[in-house]
Amino acid sequence: MLDIIVNPFITILLFLYQILGGNVVLSIITFTAMVRLATLPLTLRQQRSTKAMQELQPELKRIQEKYKNDRERAAQAQWELYREYGVNPMAGCLTLLIQFPILIGLYRAIVVTLAATPLQLLDLSGRLWVSDLSSQVPLANKFLWLNLAMPDPLYVLPILVVATTYLQQKLLMPPTQPSAPGDKQTDQAAAMTRQMTTIMPIMFGIFALSFASGLSIYFIASNFIGIGQYALLGRIDIKRMLGRGSDESDETETTMPAKTARKTTAKASAISSSVKPAKREPAALAAPAAKPRHKVPPVRDANARVIKPKRSGIHDSRAQPKTKG
Amino acid sequence: MNTFGVFSSSPRRLIGLLLVLVVLLTACGGVKGDSWAGVSSDDEYIFVSHNERVVALNPASGAVKWEYPKDKNGKFFALPVVDNGTVFIGDYEGKLHAINRETGEARWVYEPDQGTIIGPISTEPKDRVISGAAVDAERVYFGLGSRNIVAVSRETAEKVWTFETDHGVWGTPLLIPVSDGQNDQDVLYVASLDHFFYAINPVTGKQLWRKSLGGAAPGNIVYDAKRNRVYIGTFVSELLALDLDSHEIVARYETDNWLWSGPALEDDMLYFGDLTGNLYAVKVTDDGFVQDWKRDVADDAIRATPLVFDDLIIVGSKDKHVYAVSKEDGSEVWNAKTDGEVLSEIVLVSDELEDDEGSYNLVVVGTSEGDELVLALKSTSGSEGWHYSD
Numbered sequence: 001m002l003d004i005i006v007n008p009f010i011t012i013l014l015f016l017y018q019i020l021g022g023n024v025v026l027s028i029i030t031f032t033a034m035v036r037l038a039t040l041p042l043t044l045r046q047q048r049s050t051k052a053m054q055e056l057q058p059e060l061k062r063i064q065e066k067y068k069n070d071r072e073r074a075a076q077a078q079w080e081l082y083r084e085y086g087v088n089p090m091a092g093c094l095t096l097l098i099q100f101p102i103l104i105g106l107y108r109a110i111v112v113t114l115a116a117t118p119l120q121l122l123d124l125s126g127r128l129w130v131s132d133l134s135s136q137v138p139l140a141n142k143f144l145w146l147n148l149a150m151p152d153p154l155y156v157l158p159i160l161v162v163a164t165t166y167l168q169q170k171l172l173m174p175p176t177q178p179s180a181p182g183d184k185q186t187d188q189a190a191a192m193t194r195q196m197t198t199i200m201p202i203m204f205g206i207f208a209l210s211f212a213s214g215l216s217i218y219f220i221a222s223n224f225i226g227i228g229q230y231a232l233l234g235r236i237d238i239k240r241m242l243g244r245g246s247d248e249s250d251e252t253e254t255t256m257p258a259k260t261a262r263k264t265t266a267k268a269s270a271i272s273s274s275v276k277p278a279k280r281e282p283a284a285l286a287a288p289a290a291k292p293r294h295k296v297p298p299v300r301d302a303n304a305r306v307i308k309p310k311r312s313g314i315h316d317s318r319a320q321p322k323t324k325g
Numbered sequence: 326m327n328t329f330g331v332f333s334s335s336p337r338r339l340i341g342l343l344l345v346l347v348v349l350l351t352a353c354g355g356v357k358g359d360s361w362a363g364v365s366s367d368d369e370y371i372f373v374s375h376n377e378r379v380v381a382l383n384p385a386s387g388a389v390k391w392e393y394p395k396d397k398n399g400k401f402f403a404l405p406v407v408d409n410g411t412v413f414i415g416d417y418e419g420k421l422h423a424i425n426r427e428t429g430e431a432r433w434v435y436e437p438d439q440g441t442i443i444g445p446i447s448t449e450p451k452d453r454v455i456s457g458a459a460v461d462a463e464r465v466y467f468g469l470g471s472r473n474i475v476a477v478s479r480e481t482a483e484k485v486w487t488f489e490t491d492h493g494v495w496g497t498p499l500l501i502p503v504s505d506g507q508n509d510q511d512v513l514y515v516a517s518l519d520h521f522f523y524a525i526n527p528v529t530g531k532q533l534w535r536k537s538l539g540g541a542a543p544g545n546i547v548y549d550a551k552r553n554r555v556y557i558g559t560f561v562s563e564l565l566a567l568d569l570d571s572h573e574i575v576a577r578y579e580t581d582n583w584l585w586s587g588p589a590l591e592d593d594m595l596y597f598g599d600l601t602g603n604l605y606a607v608k609v610t611d612d613g614f615v616q617d618w619k620r621d622v623a624d625d626a627i628r629a630t631p632l633v634f635d636d637l638i639i640v641g642s643k644d645k646h647v648y649a650v651s652k653e654d655g656s657e658v659w660n661a662k663t664d665g666e667v668l669s670e671i672v673l674v675s676d677e678l679e680d681d682e683g684s685y686n687l688v689v690v691g692t693s694e695g696d697e698l699v700l701a702l703k704s705t706s707g708s709e710g711w712h713y714s715d
Binding site: 115116117118119121122125126131134135137138140141142145147149150151152153154155 | 668
């Protein structure tokens with residue numbers, strides 16, 4: 001089934017190899033960049049969905065506690081909450097389901113075209129959509145000290161894979177909400193996030209140790225391009241990466257363009273003095289119930305909000321703050 | 326790709342994703358092993374290399390004569406080559422093993438220098454031996470999976486020279502005696518995945534000449550002594566005739582798909598299959614190739630050189646069949662269903678056997694299924710004579 005993705009990928013990779021003068025590494029990097037660019041809208045959508053879900057977590061927990069003896073009511077209330085804020089809890093997963101075959105397809109295309117073993121080379125036959133590209137098969141496997149069809153004997157690439165994967169995870173992993181005392185679920189999620197930041201790089205490092213170094217090039221390129229993409233979009237949370245935590249105001253600053261953030265702050269001051277939090281505002285965006293971790297209480301304003309009710313006819317007082325007079 | 330953020334609020338889904346990722350990446354990395362069984366024979370034994378061992382089988386019964394190595398910790402897919410009582414075979418760590426043909430004991434093992442710096446860190450990755458070996462009285466020559474050809478002393482197992490190629494050498498090198506009018510001297514011929522055909526001095530390891538083939542040539546070279554030519558199949562879907570005197574390509578025959586291995590040559594006729602399952606019979610003339618017939622024999626790749634026996638052409642296919650067709654017109658005589666893909670070389674047991682139906686020879690093939698790793702079929706009907714399980 002993956003052939004639908006793998007075969008065109010192989011053809012494109014070989015075409016790039018042909019026009020880039022037979023430079024395999026450049027072909028892999030270019031191809032990875034093209035795929036990352038093509039899937040950028042999906043990635044952004046997934047990120048938005050993730051963030052939205054996270055910001056709804058406190059409200060969801062409140063619902064769960066309120067209806068802890070009535071699952072049906074709890075589910076209904078959750079659903080209403082999702083509808084009100086225009087959040088699709090499955091959106092992230094669906095996006096991922098689309099991205100995942102692309103990731104595997106790209107991986108497979110590189111493995112097959114490098115053709116380290118006879119079965120891989122045999123597998124390549126019949127996959128080319130342009131028969132003229134047969135003359136490019138198999139890809140050259142020599143680059144610097146590397147044999148791209150074999151693991152790196154100097155272990156430089158596995159180390160780079162681990163380092164860049166860790167960096168990307170650290171930069172991009174969304175922050176977990178601060179947990180209230182005794183909030184086991186949030187603690188568990190935070191612990192899991194931390195574990196993932198460790199496990200993922202190690203796992204990819206192990207892959208890099210045993211697989212062709214051409215794949216390590218792909219992993220590294222993909223990580224760097226991913227980081228670069230998010231840096232260009234101003235979505236990287238440097239403070240969190242440096243272990244200084246991520247408070248709400250930090251997040252506003254880092255996830256929004258500076259101009260918007262300035263406007264937001266000004267509006268937010270007005271809101272905080274004149275408008276009470278909306279009844280149905282998610283807890284994470286209202287004044288925190290637990291002891292705040294910041295010096296200045298986070299002022300959640302309308303423009304800084306990611307989540308806005310989308311249901312027709314619903315007025316969000318945070319989005320359109322009333323002004324006196 | 327920040328594919329994982331979505332799951333940070335749901336640990337179970339995150340773990341699920343990781344498991345899927347591990348399974349998919351691992352599955353993609355090693356599809357059904359790395360290669361097919363290497364099958365060869367001499368007048369007494371069938372030799373089979375597959376994965377962790379090499380075995381010698383009785384050709385009439387399939388009984389195991391010996392297994393190598395005893396601890397089964399190797400990885401062998403290359404073609405075993407027998408010369409003067411020794412079986413030579415390379416493994417997937419770049420080693421070359423010389424095994425006593427009668428006992429299955431190692432005479433010596435050549436281990437490549439990895440340039441170890443410290444611990445597992447080295448300057449050279451372990452390479453694989455996929456090709457068979459060419460052997461003369463002094464040296465053993467074999468190609469490496471990623472690049473280069475190596476010559477090893479037959480007596481001391483020490484490396485004599487390395488010849489650099491830009492990609493792997495998967496076909497068995499060929500030693501051919503060449504006369505300059507006064508002296509006879511062997512020349513080593515090698516076809517490579519780097520699209521070149523090389524003529525090498527086997528004593529010094531220096532290149533004599535080379536010729537571009539226009540595409541990768543992963544299979545064996547076939548020598549036509551009558552015309553002093555070699556025939557080579559390529560991945561640009563061409564069968565080439567290369568004249569060893571002029572070093573020029575003197576004939577080309579276009580096929581529907583890639584050619585992996587060289588053709589079978591008999592009486593100026595070449596028989597070969599392509600990777601879509603077509604079988605070709607082409608006549609060699611002084612003016613070039615002339616197609617005799619072409620048949621869509623199999624539903625999938627015919628990888629190995631066909632076996633020509635009596636009036637039959639016998640081929641194995643990736644579609645899990647062995648086909649016997651008429652030499653005259655390619656019409657099917659019999660076919661035998663197998664459990665696994667038939668990609669290995671096909672060998673003939675020359676001893677004539679007998680049963681109630683009459684006399685027959687055995688055609689031995691390797692398959693991708695361990696339960697039927699080696700299968701011996703009766704040449705007259707395709708029915709099973711014996712099989713060997715891994």
